[in-house]
Amino acid sequence: MYRDTTCGALRASEINKEVLLSGWVHKLRDKGFVVWIDLRDRYGITQLVFDEERTSKELLEKARTIGRETVIQIKGQVIERASKNPNIPTGEIEVLVSELKVLNESILPPFTIEDETDGGEDIRMKYRYLDIRRNPVKDNLIFRHKVSMEVRKYLSDAGFIDVETPYLIKSTPEGARDFLVPSRMNEGQFYALPQSPQTFKQLLMVGGMDKYFQIVKCFRDEDLRADRQPEFTQIDCEMAFVEQEDILNTFEGLTKHLLKEIKGVNVDSFPRMTFDDAMKTYGNDKPDIRFGMQFGELNEVAQHKEFKVFNSAELVVGIAVPGANSYTRKEIDKLIDWVKRPQVGALGMVYCRCNDDGTFKSSVDKFYDQEDFAKWAEVTQANTGDLICVLSGDTNKVRAQLSALRMEMAERLGLRKADEYAPLWVIDFPLLELDEETGHYHAMHHPFTSPKPGQLELLDTNPGAVKANAYDLVLNGNEIGGGSIRIHDKETQAIMFKHLGFSEEEAKNQFGFLMDAFQYGAPPHGGIAFGLDRLVSILGGQETIRDFIAFPKNNSGRDVMIDAPATIDDDQLKDLHLKLDL
Numbered sequence: 215m216y217r218d219t220t221c222g223a224l225r226a227s228e229i230n231k232e233v234l235l236s237g238w239v240h241k242l243r244d245k246g247f248v249v250w251i252d253l254r255d256r257y258g259i260t261q262l263v264f265d266e267e268r269t270s271k272e273l274l275e276k277a278r279t280i281g282r283e284t285v286i287q288i289k290g291q292v293i294e295r296a297s298k299n300p301n302i303p304t305g306e307i308e309v310l311v312s313e314l315k316v317l318n319e320s321i322l323p324p325f326t327i328e329d330e331t332d333g334g335e336d337i338r339m340k341y342r343y344l345d346i347r348r349n350p351v352k353d354n355l356i357f358r359h360k361v362s363m364e365v366r367k368y369l370s371d372a373g374f375i376d377v378e379t380p381y382l383i384k385s386t387p388e389g390a391r392d393f394l395v396p397s398r399m400n401e402g403q404f405y406a407l408p409q410s411p412q413t414f415k416q417l418l419m420v421g422g423m424d425k426y427f428q429i430v431k432c433f434r435d436e437d438l439r440a441d442r443q444p445e446f447t448q449i450d451c452e453m454a455f456v457e458q459e460d461i462l463n464t465f466e467g468l469t470k471h472l473l474k475e476i477k478g479v480n481v482d483s484f485p486r487m488t489f490d491d492a493m494k495t496y497g498n499d500k501p502d503i504r505f506g507m508q509f510g511e512l513n514e515v516a517q518h519k520e521f522k523v524f525n526s527a528e529l530v531v532g533i534a535v536p537g538a539n540s541y542t543r544k545e546i547d548k549l550i551d552w553v554k555r556p557q558v559g560a561l562g563m564v565y566c567r568c569n570d571d572g573t574f575k576s577s578v579d580k581f582y583d584q585e586d587f588a589k590w591a592e593v594t595q596a597n598t599g600d601l602i603c604v605l606s607g608d609t610n611k612v613r614a615q616l617s618a619l620r621m622e623m624a625e626r627l628g629l630r631k632a633d634e635y636a637p638l639w640v641i642d643f644p645l646l647e648l649d650e651e652t653g654h655y656h657a658m659h660h661p662f663t664s665p666k667p668g669q670l671e672l673l674d675t676n677p678g679a680v681k682a683n684a685y686d687l688v689l690n691g692n693e694i695g696g697g698s699i700r701i702h703d704k705e706t707q708a709i710m711f712k713h714l715g716f717s718e719e720e721a722k723n724q725f726g727f728l729m730d731a732f733q734y735g736a737p738p739h740g741g742i743a744f745g746l747d748r749l750v751s752i753l754g755g756q757e758t759i760r761d762f763i764a765f766p767k768n769n770s771g772r773d774v775m776i777d778a779p780a781t782i783d784d785d786q787l788k789d790l791h792l793k794l795d796l
């Protein structure tokens with residue numbers, strides 16, 4: 215037996231008890247006549263004491279030679295501490311050691327294993343197993359476990375069945391590039407790793423499974439933007455005999471359950487906003503509604519005057535930034551530089567100060583009078599003391615730019631509070647999205663999403679206007695889940711593939727199995743998938759998903775700990791019938 219208790223368990227009630235502990239040497243303090251060791255395991259830290267009076271000289275000598283992170287086992291007696299430490303749960307006691315055994319020595323770790331470490335991100339990733347010994351990382355992994363257990367509990371109680379689906383499959387189009395795996399046994403052929411289990415979960419519905427879920431890895435070969443991982447985890451779900459309303463209610467229930475169980479927060483029913491309204495009011499299909507600063511479209515009140523920039527713009531739109539009239543001229547200039555950065559891309563910004571005396575002062579005073587500005591203030595819901603910031607240009611671009619500014623101002627004003635939770639459903643997404651570069655439409659969600667009833671005909675005349683039974687769950691400005699009601703008949707699916715530019719032959723080759731299945735009594739069905747990594751990081755009140763993944767990849771998609779991806783030897787290439795052309 216290595217231990218009969220843990221390093222986080224002992225309290226004053228156990229004084230005098232003989233205990234057996236195992237763990238890592240966290241810290242050692244040597245005062246000559248007395249040595250203290252902080253012994254650490256997953257559960258906490260227990261102070262061990264060796265001293266001249268009560269410990270053998272040999273044992274005291276042995277204790278003082280032990281290095282950090284050495285794994286030891288001790289036997290000893292729980293005693294009351296002379297100077298108690300109220301900051302840790304075991305702070306009232308210490309263990310007077312009578313036997314000490316070194317189980318395994320440690321060489322000097324490359325960074326100190328403390329909550330506040332001296333190790334930079336790179337070194338911690340290379341030695342992630344050491345990083346995991348630190349409380350902040352360990353606690354995040356335990357937190358993630360709690361969230362996924364609550365998910366399993368809720369869904370299982372609601373009648374969902376956890377079914378595993380294969381990883382070696384054929385392409386599932388979710389809009390990213392596939393990771394491919396060459397098949398040794400099938401010369402020249404490749405598996406694709408699932409971008410999601412989409413087609414399989416639909417086939418499970420055809421199979422009569424009715425309510426499916428899986429906490430599952432998905433793989434997407436994308437250029438990694440700041441906080442993405444090439445492999446990530448979804449809570450993937452599908453239900454049969456449901457309409458959109460059933461799905462929204464079920465997964466609103468799951469989200470409320472998580473907020474309550476994990477955060478102790480009760481949230482009323484989630485607001486619903488159409489995609490069009492979200493774009494119009496927040497310039498974004500995942501609006502952060504913890505704060506206002508809603509868009510006010512100013513075309514009517516700001517165009518047809520002398521100001522050419524606005525007159526030629528498709529959209530003139532502004533937000534009222536609360537209290538920002540206090541900005542100095544210099545600060546406003548800096549803000550204008552901020553919106554002109556390539557990452558935001560605005561050509562400029564017009565501002566209007568809402569003075570305390572009810573007057574307005576603007577960068578375009580030349581072209582507008584006080585009455586005009588009063589209308590701007592009305593449309594943007596500005597109060598005295600606010601600063602109205604106005605951008606203009608092409609609708610889509612200008613909305614994205616103003617949305618970026620809105621988020622930046624909210625951040626500066628401290629309105630994005632980590633302990634506040636504002637979920638909402640964004641519904642009625644467009645079915646198709648125009649790729650500006652190629653001029654082709656592609657599925658906004660994925661090709662299996664069903665158009666809204668009665669809109670199929672519109673596909674021929676105005677494809678961009680067709681709305682889908684597709685929805686996203688948004689929390690604090692993040693899309694945490696998305697899904698749709700699916701097409702469940704072969705004919706509609708064929709029409710959809712045609713509009714997405716698949717020839718009949720291509721559709722058959724790639725998705726023949728699904729079209730075939732639809733001929734055998736496919737029930738109406740729909741589903742959703744949540745991004746577990748993101749959900750956990752939001753609930754955990756932290757920014758990056760990497761902090762909640764045990765072994766994450768870096769921005770180049772590398773695992774620097776195991777050094778992957780890596781080259782393979784010639785024999786392996788030969789087995790796989792592959793030749794490199796670099």
Ligand code: ASP
Pocket residue numbers: 388409410411412451696697698741742743
């Ligand atoms: N498969 C979709 C996704 O990964 C989710 C869904 O439609 O259920 O985004």
